[in-house]
Amino acid sequence: MPIFGYKSHIGIDRRHRLIRRWAVTDAAQRDSRSFPALLDPGNTASRVWADTAYRTKRSLEILERRGLSERLQFRRPPRRQLSEQQAKANASRARIRSGIEHVFAAQKHRMALFVRTIGLARAQVKIGMANLAYNFTRLAWLSTRTAPA
Secondary structure, three states: OOOOOEEEEEEEOOOOOOEEEEEEEEOOOOHHHHHHHHOOOOOOOOEEEEOHHHOOHHHHHHHHHOOOEEEEOOOOOOOOOOOHHHHHHHHHHHHHHHHHHHHHHHHHHHOOOOOOOOOHHHHHHHHHHHHHHHHHHHHHHHHHHHOOO
16 A cells, blocks of 8 residues: 655654754655654753654664663554553653654644645655744743743
């Protein structure tokens, strides 16, 4: 079955929720292939949160090589349940990881982002501009929160 469209992958700052790294792929490509591009070498945090699509042997090896601690969600084995420990870990990781979903929701609803282009390069520009606009909006909001009284 062919898959059409594009996927936006982002890496955000946990504290400020600013987009630090991003990648755009065609929808047929596996999410985990863009994982190394999302890791910011300048990021001082040692933990990396991501959903189950990024939990691969290759991704875990990359994190280990870079000295980063993985907080990737666990996949449910086929026809089985997660262990109680894994289910608890997923629940706590989901609270942190939900910040990424807020970015996508802001782009989709407040910015009315809808990518209908022909060609990956055009999709990259459109999504890149949406990421930039999101960061400007977020930065403006953050500056009102930290401004001296």
